[in-house]
Amino acid sequence: MSNPVRWGIMGTGGIAGAFATDLKLTDSGTVVAVGSRSQASADRFADAIGIERRHASYEDLAADPDVDAVYVATPHPLHHPNALLALRAGKPVLVEKPFTMNAGEARELVKVARDNNVFLMEAMWTRFLPGIRHVRELIGGIGDVVTVTADHGQWFAEDAEHRLFAPALGGGALLDLGVYVVSFASMVLGAPSKIVSMVDPAFTGVDGQTSMILGYGSGAQAVLTCTLRAKSPTRAAIVGTDGRIEIDGPFYAPATVTLTPRDGEPTVFESVHEGSGLRHEADEVALRLAAGDTESPLMPLDETISIMETMDTVLAQA
Structure with a gap:
């Protein structure tokens, strides 16, 4: 692409590394920054992947002017607050699945994204293979x-x-x-x-x-x-x-x-499919951002909420 998406990654776990590695298989985007809860963790991840910008807080990553979009790859309970940080900073967000811990959190993220006209999508990578x-x-x-x-x-x-x-x-x-x-x-x-x-x-x-x-x-x-x-x-x-x-x-x-x-x-x-298969969801985000879309028809936000509602009901029955 003529203007590849400059990704910032929240989190330094295995899925974050897989996403960063898979981005090297496509020209739709590149990782430019990583954010963690500690400088040491951010530095280790950035050194391993080859990233120049490393932040010791998620807030700093969300505020980074060189980041076009944020991939939230933190533990499940942090998806909601981390995605909110990025959305309120005006950054398009790709949130690792499960999208949130429950449907209530999912509905809030979707509302904030729609109220602010910012792109948001669940990273159900298999959808895009x-x-x-x-x-x-x-x-x-x-x-x-x-x-x-x-x-x-x-x-x-x-x-x-x-x-x-x-x-x-x-x-x-x-x-x-x-x-x-x-x-x-x-x-x-x-x-x-x-x-x-x-x-x-x-x-x-x-x-x-x-x-x-x-x-x-x-x-x-x-x-x-x-x-x-x-x-x-x-x-x-x-x-x-x-x-x-x-x-x-x-x-x-x-x-x-x-x-x-x-x-x-x-x-x-x-x-x-090449690599871990995660490049395709990154390609989808890049495609939608280039088109000016705020969500993907392959993983609509209302469907993401519905999926969380189903899982809420399953666990409630326990």
């Missing part, structure tokens, strides 16, 4: 969608200090892993009209395993699971009256998608 874009195109050829299934399970050693088990860090299977399956069902079927869930807690009290059945006005259903206790197949399927789409694991970064008509032979589609 070529393979998932192709899945969306294939859905139109399978008739009325009847069932969506998806699972996301990873094994983690029980460690009270690990962020996935720590309540103070927004731990639990649903917010970290389940957001993928809920967002996938939302992409296909929209907001559910009925939610039934079963949650089993981990040893720290966060949800260790969660299963959901979502019902829709059309009669369609989504059956979704997530767990911290075992590595699951992480596959997904979209079943329609005229055929089905099956996505091999991990479904959120698909390499193989199979389309099987009701009366016909399956067709297998292969896809690849």
Whole structure:
């Protein structure tokens, strides 16, 4: 692009590093600054990635005049306050998923963005991958969608200090892993009209395993699971009256998608993506900013709120 987006990153964890590294695969943007809660952490990250500007506070990053857009990659509970900092500074913001800790926080971020006419988007990176874009195109050829299934399970050693088990860090299977399956069902079927869930807690009290059945006005259903206790197949399927789409694991970064008509032979589609797959969401932000848009039609803000509302309801049922 003639005017690449100059990104500032809030946070210095693994996902922040992956985003910064993936930006090197595209010409849509570049990382120019990083902000952390300590100078030492900002310096370590900046030295590793090769960033000149490093800030010892999130406030300083948000105020940096050389930053065009902010990527919020801090722990879940900080997404809301960190995004507010950037939005109130007039910076377009990409917020790592889960967008916030709950729907109330999500609604406030969206209101501030809209009131100030500033771009805002959830960093559900899988939405922007070529393979998932192709899945969306294939859905139109399978008739009325009847069932969506998806699972996301990873094994983690029980460690009270690990962020996935720590309540103070927004731990639990649903917010970290389940957001993928809920967002996938939302992409296909929209907001559910009925939610039934079963949650089993981990040893720290966060949800260790969660299963959901979502019902829709059309009669369609989504059956979704997530767990911290075992590595699951992480596959997904979209079943329609005229055929089905099956996505091999991990479904959120698909390499193989199979389309099987009701009366016909399956067709297998292969896809690849560079790096960790995060460059595509950065490209989307750059595209929307160049067009003067304040949100993305691929990950609309109202849908992000709806996804948070679904997860709120699931956890409330626990």
